[in-house]
Amino acid sequence: KYDKIKAFIKKRPNQSGIIYCLSRKSTEQIVAKLKADGINAAHYHAGVKRDERSKVQEDFIKDDVPIICATIAFGMGIDKSNVRWVIHYNMPKHLENYYQEIGRCGRDGTKADTMMFYSLQDVMVYRSFINDDHTNKEVEIAKLKRIQEYAESLTCRRKILLSYFGEHLAEDCGNCDVCKNPPEHFDGTIIAQKALSAIHRMNEGVGVNMLINVLRGAGRQDIFDLGHHEIKTYGVGKDISFANWQQYVLQLLNQGFIEIAYDENHVLKLTTASKAVLYNKKKVELVKVSEIEKKKQKSEEIKQIKIISKTEQFSDDLFERLRALRKEIANKENVPPYVVFSNAVLEDLCSEKPVTVDNLTNISGIGEFKAKKYGQYFVNEIDKFIKEEDDAEKLKGNTFIITYDMFKNGMNIEDIAKERNLQTTTIFSHLANSYSNGKDVDIDRLITSDELVQIEKAIKAKGKEEGLKPLYTFLDEKIDYGKIRLGIAYYERE
Numbered sequence: 001k002y003d004k005i006k007a008f009i010k011k012r013p014n015q016s017g018i019i020y021c022l023s024r025k026s027t028e029q030i031v032a033k034l035k036a037d038g039i040n041a042a043h044y045h046a047g048v049k050r051d052e053r054s055k056v057q058e059d060f061i062k063d064d065v066p067i068i069c070a071t072i073a074f075g076m077g078i079d080k081s082n083v084r085w086v087i088h089y090n091m092p093k094h095l096e097n098y099y100q101e102i103g104r105c106g107r108d109g110t111k112a113d114t115m116m117f118y119s120l121q122d123v124m125v126y127r128s129f130i131n132d133d134h135t136n137k138e139v140e141i142a143k144l145k146r147i148q149e150y151a152e153s154l155t156c157r158r159k160i161l162l163s164y165f166g167e168h169l170a171e172d173c174g175n176c177d178v179c180k181n182p183p184e185h186f187d188g189t190i191i192a193q194k195a196l197s198a199i200h201r202m203n204e205g206v207g208v209n210m211l212i213n214v215l216r217g218a219g220r221q222d223i224f225d226l227g228h229h230e231i232k233t234y235g236v237g238k239d240i241s242f243a244n245w246q247q248y249v250l251q252l253l254n255q256g257f258i259e260i261a262y263d264e265n266h267v268l269k270l271t272t273a274s275k276a277v278l279y280n281k282k283k284v285e286l287v288k289v290s291e292i293e294k295k296k297q298k299s300e301e302i303k304q305i306k307i308i309s310k311t312e313q314f315s316d317d318l319f320e321r322l323r324a325l326r327k328e329i330a331n332k333e334n335v336p337p338y339v340v341f342s343n344a345v346l347e348d349l350c351s352e353k354p355v356t357v358d359n360l361t362n363i364s365g366i367g368e369f370k371a372k373k374y375g376q377y378f379v380n381e382i383d384k385f386i387k388e389e390d391d392a393e394k395l396k397g398n399t400f401i402i403t404y405d406m407f408k409n410g411m412n413i414e415d416i417a418k419e420r421n422l423q424t425t426t427i428f429s430h431l432a433n434s435y436s437n438g439k440d441v442d443i444d445r446l447i448t449s450d451e452l453v454q455i456e457k458a459i460k461a462k463g464k465e466e467g468l469k470p471l472y473t474f475l476d477e478k479i480d481y482g483k484i485r486l487g488i489a490y491y492e493r494e
Contacts, residue, residue: 002030005019005030006037008115015066016082017068017085017086017105018070018083018085018101018104018105020071020074020089021071021089022071023071024045026069027043027071028069030069030089031069034069040066040067041066042059042065042067044056044070045070060078062327062330063330069089080107081107082337083107084110084113085113085115087114087115087116089117091126091151092116093143095164102114108344109342109344110342116151118148118151126144138266146164149250150254153178154178155178155251155287156173156176158175159172159173159255163255163256168272169256183287184288185285185286186286188284189277191286192284193277194215195245195258196252198214198215199211200270201232202214202231204268207266208246208266210223212245213242214231215235216235216245217234217235244289248286252284256271257273259271317385319346322346322350322382323346326346329377340374341365344364349363355382357372357379360378360379401434403427403434404439412445413427413482425485426482427482428482428486429482431486432482432486436492436493451479452487452491454479455471455475455479455483455484456491458471458475459471459491464488468484471484
């Protein structure tokens with residue numbers, strides 16, 4: 001798990017985030033590993049002294065420490081709008097907890113990332129907390145089961161969350177891991193109609209197991225005692241196994257067509273959406289059970305809502321310079337950085353690159369007061385950046401030669417990047433340019449023949465006109481941008 005967290009953070013340098021853990025020990029262990037890898041982070045839990053906890057909170061709010069690894073105690077009452085991601089090292093206890101905790105990122109209106117790790121061990125730990133003397137034991141068990149079902153689901157996760165809180169999303173979100181890698185669906189309208197009709201005919205007074213037994217025509221005494229064997233839908237689903245019916249009912253629950261009344265012994269209730277299926281012939285799509293089994297075998301980990309923010313689409317260099325300026329101003333005024341300008345404002349500044357104070361008020365989040373107070377500092381920095389960019393274009397030839405000479409003298413990509421204080425992707429770009437211009441670049445030191453073959457296939461399938469992103473996606477994000485750029489140079493020259 002730690003390797004995935006480290007890779008996640010490395011792709012988001014200087015972003016602010018929270019890692020939630022189940023135990024205090026885990027928070028300390030993860031922070032120790034992050035620090036050992038050169039990542040600025042701090043831990044927070046109830047066992048830390050009060051003054052130390054206050055210091056951690058203050059450092060986090062002021063962006064002095066961008067990453068906090070904490071138990072669920074952290075975040076309550078903290079108004080920090082520029083948290084860019086939340087990771088759950090363990091599955092949360094309830095969907096309510098999860099919804100609240102992921103809501104601590106993206107408050108400034110820009111896109112945010114969340115990732116949750118899930119294992120059956122988490123379920124076992126939570127289950128051990130719920131003993132026979134526990135108040136509302138059955139409700140707690142039911143809620144634990146719901147978040148486990150959420151973790152294992154192959155339905156749009158946003159749909160599941162909204163339906164749990166009584167809202168219905170007509171279309172899939174298109175952003176979560178399920179939507180990004182959709183399973184195979186089929187028209188499950190008839191299956192849905194059978195289940196919903198049975199719930200209706202039993203006056204919305206039965207739970208999942210009774211519903212399935214009635215649909216399958218089970219000869220149980222309790223069914224006969226209640227008269228459920230006399231309803232029209234008794235036995236209409238006997239061609240579907242009990243286990244498969246469980247999966248289909250769960251999908252209907254996750255899609256918001258039914259809900260559980262926890263305060264009425266967990267009976268199933270119809271929703272507005274389910275009535276559209278019964279009376280207005282609304283179509284219902286379900287996931288094949290075989291797809292669910294494949295997923296269970298494949299992995300117990302769930303990666304969610306991987307979204308590229310606008311910051312990644314334009315100049316990272318300018319964004320970092322504006323962020324540093326914001327931090328400097330915030331420190332002088334002794335306020336959190338987001339009080340000066342939010343991340344969303346900085347992103348728009350990078351996109352628009354205004355060079356006069358008058359133009360600042362066209363950007364959402366900057367009124368006349370802030371434009372007058374901070375505007376000149378930011379437009380000066382933007383203007384300086386633009387001029388430096390122009391100068392850099394003139395010096396590009398020199399910087400390519402420096403990188404090429406270092407490579408020819410035996411230095412590897414990582415050492416050159418470290419020596420020149422540049423990203424490895426930039427070093428690849430320099431060498432690709434040198435190779436395109438006829439320089440003797442030893443390609444074998446940089447990329448394997450198999451990677452070259454894969455890149456060639458990607459070029460033939462997607463072309464080069466639309467940039468590197470389509471090629472990167474075609475290659476399942478397994479070959480980085482630097483190597484793709486080098487591969488393009490290789491095939492253009494050859």
